[in-house]
Amino acid sequence: MLLLALDTATPAVTVALHDGTSVIAASSQVDARRHGELLLPAVDRVLAEASLRLDAVTGIVVGVGPGPYTGLRVGLMTADTFGLALGVPVHGLCTLDGLAYAADVAEGPFLVATDARRKEVYWARYADSRTRVSEPAVDRPADVDVGGLPVVGAGALLYPDSFPDARGPEYVQASALASLAAERLAAGEELEAARPLYLRRPDAQVPKNYKVVTPK
Amino acid sequence: MADEPLVLGIETSCDETGVGIVRGTTLLADAIASSVDEHARFGGVVPEVASRAHLEAMVPTIERALAEAGVSAKDLDGIAVTAGPGLAGALLVGVSAAKTYAYALGKPLYGVNHLASHICVDQLEHGPLPEPTMALLVSGGHSSLLLSSDITSDVRPMGATIDDAAGEAFDKIARVLNLGFPGGPVIDRYAREGDPGAISFPRGLTGPRDPAYDFSFSGLKTAVARWIEARRAAGEDVPVRDVAASFQEAVVDVLTRKAVRACRDEGVDHLMIGGGVAANSRLRALAQERCEAAGIRLRVPRPKLCTDNGAMVAALGAEMVARGRAASDWDLSADSSLPVTDTHVPGRSHTHDHTHDHDHVHEVAKDNLYS
Numbered sequence: 331m332l333l334l335a336l337d338t339a340t341p342a343v344t345v346a347l348h349d350g351t352s353v354i355a356a357s358s359q360v361d362a363r364r365h366g367e368l369l370l371p372a373v374d375r376v377l378a379e380a381s382l383r384l385d386a387v388t389g390i391v392v393g394v395g396p397g398p399y400t401g402l403r404v405g406l407m408t409a410d411t412f413g414l415a416l417g418v419p420v421h422g423l424c425t426l427d428g429l430a431y432a433a434d435v436a437e438g439p440f441l442v443a444t445d446a447r448r449k450e451v452y453w454a455r456y457a458d459s460r461t462r463v464s465e466p467a468v469d470r471p472a473d474v475d476v477g478g479l480p481v482v483g484a485g486a487l488l489y490p491d492s493f494p495d496a497r498g499p500e501y502v503q504a505s506a507l508a509s510l511a512a513e514r515l516a517a518g519e520e521l522e523a524a525r526p527l528y529l530r531r532p533d534a535q536v537p538k539n540y541k542v543v544t545p546k
Numbered sequence: 547m548a549d550e551p552l553v554l555g556i557e558t559s560c561d562e563t564g565v566g567i568v569r570g571t572t573l574l575a576d577a578i579a580s581s582v583d584e585h586a587r588f589g590g591v592v593p594e595v596a597s598r599a600h601l602e603a604m605v606p607t608i609e610r611a612l613a614e615a616g617v618s619a620k621d622l623d624g625i626a627v628t629a630g631p632g633l634a635g636a637l638l639v640g641v642s643a644a645k646t647y648a649y650a651l652g653k654p655l656y657g658v659n660h661l662a663s664h665i666c667v668d669q670l671e672h673g674p675l676p677e678p679t680m681a682l683l684v685s686g687g688h689s690s691l692l693l694s695s696d697i698t699s700d701v702r703p704m705g706a707t708i709d710d711a712a713g714e715a716f717d718k719i720a721r722v723l724n725l726g727f728p729g730g731p732v733i734d735r736y737a738r739e740g741d742p743g744a745i746s747f748p749r750g751l752t753g754p755r756d757p758a759y760d761f762s763f764s765g766l767k768t769a770v771a772r773w774i775e776a777r778r779a780a781g782e783d784v785p786v787r788d789v790a791a792s793f794q795e796a797v798v799d800v801l802t803r804k805a806v807r808a809c810r811d812e813g814v815d816h817l818m819i820g821g822g823v824a825a826n827s828r829l830r831a832l833a834q835e836r837c838e839a840a841g842i843r844l845r846v847p848r849p850k851l852c853t854d855n856g857a858m859v860a861a862l863g864a865e866m867v868a869r870g871r872a873a874s875d876w877d878l879s880a881d882s883s884l885p886v887t888d889t890h891v892p893g894r895s896h897t898h899d900h901t902h903d904h905d906h907v908h909e910v911a912k913d914n915l916y917s
């Protein structure tokens with residue numbers, strides 16, 4: 331097995347290769363505005379680091395968000411196209427699950443929160459690092475019922491008033507997604523479809539009427 | 547000819563997901579998925595709606611194009627993609643797909659200019675472009691007059707709209723007349739039964755001291771809307787057919803007059819018209835009439851090649867391959883305001899054969915890009 335994992339749902343452009351046993355190469359760069367430029371060269375780099383050719387890849391794993399849409403789509407479009415060109419399956423994983431998997435929390439329940447912009451966070455609730463117990467949601471920090479639990483991710487660090495027990499990591503790492511996917515696939519579990527979790531409708535104003543131009 | 551370059555082109559600059567395949571100047575496939583219906587109720591293209599639709603449509607559209615062309619992806623000589631100008635987020639979906647496809651197949655990638663592609667597509671219809679060619683590009687997103695002596699390296703702007711694109715004016719007037727979106731086809735239809743001389747609407751920027759090749763449609767738009775509102779305020783019926791015909795006449799009169807004048811001034815004996823508005827029947831007829839009178843050969847591709855499509859991108863990509871132009875780098879980015887003079891985005895190691903010393907920074911640092 332050789333999984334190529336990537337995620338662009340947070341400011342990190344992150345790529346990893348996993349051979350079914352462990353992560354054999356990885357790259358993460360934080361640049362929220364250059365997902366499109368950085369992703370493919372990063373794939374090229376991790377393959378070179380592992381001395382492997384692209385045609386050795388047996389499956390793609392992609393973080394499906396939630397995350398800011400423009401960046402998120404770069405990862406999904408790249409994953410879909412690799413699937414097409416290589417004829418390998420494309421597996422989706424919730425980006426928040428990748429953060430939970432690498433959470434700096436010893437045990438017990440916690441939350442994951444990432445920056446959703448517009449003063450909101452994408453978040454979900456976890457029983458432990460492998461078990462999500464709520465659907466991913468987008469809300470204002472003050473409206474998230476934290477219940478004194480630790481909160482993992484950049485969304486937590488951004489809003490200390492709402493999330494006093496903030497933990498790392500800030501951004502998801504593809505190596506975490508790859509390890510989680512390898513675990514689940516080895517256990518015979520189906521992963522999610524590689525479709526984006528937008529959680530918000532597109533911003534669009536329906537014009538009520540055309541703008542009257544005759545001066546009153 | 548089998549030794550002509552086989553190129554797949556991807557276009558996502560607006561609301562059409564286009565994937566075309568050409569061999570040299572021969573069209574093999576032109577697959578399109580449009581999200582236009584999803585935009586209709588908004589009265590205009592909603593960028594986020596378009597971007598979401600591109601992501602969903604891309605892989606099926608590539609598969610459809612390959613099936614239509616009856617070729618295998620491994621036989622392609624290159625992948626071309628619209629790098630700009632266009633809607634930033636929408637462009638980025640196509641660029642991401644094209645880069646990955648080219649990389650995975652081990653083929654060169656060509657990030658090309660959307661406007662140059664609109665010109666180059668005529669090669670699929672009428673054979674190699676004469677050099678030089680004058681091009682009038684008119685659509686919902688652009689209205690420009692361009693002169694090209696080599697479509698892969700030299701496109702010079704002669705004039706452009708100073709306010710709205712011609713297609714935008716059609717959309718706006720259709721909305722004022724409650725005819726729906728998009729406005730171009732429906733105005734054309736009503737205008738056929740109307741009198742183009744019924745109402746005398748203004749011809750923008752046609753005064754003796756106005757720029758000879760620039761366009762303005764904002765004043766016309768306002769004048770037509772005012773005329774309609776005055777009728778409605780007086781409780782009178784609006785003669786929709788005559789308004790449509792008279793408005794359309796004002797637009798195409800200015801477009802063709804300036805295009806023919808530019809040809810004459812520059813001594814160019816070929817005019818090509820492209821872009822969505824080139825599907826307008828009155829524009830085609832009047833351009834034909836005026837070109838004939840001026841001894842200019844008119845080239846207008848069939849309507850499906852005039853609107854945004856992947857075949858036009860493939861056509862320019864094939865020309866890039868044929869002329870040995872430099873491929874793009876793997877970190878190619880979408881550039882929503884790519885200048886028309888940048889016919890393509892060659893890789894940095896090849897910038898020495900880039901004919902312009904345009905110091906362009908390929909940053910996608912647009913506030914509207916990241917939602």
Ligand SMILES: [Zn+2]
Pocket residue numbers: 660664685687821822853854
């Ligand atoms: Zn166009």
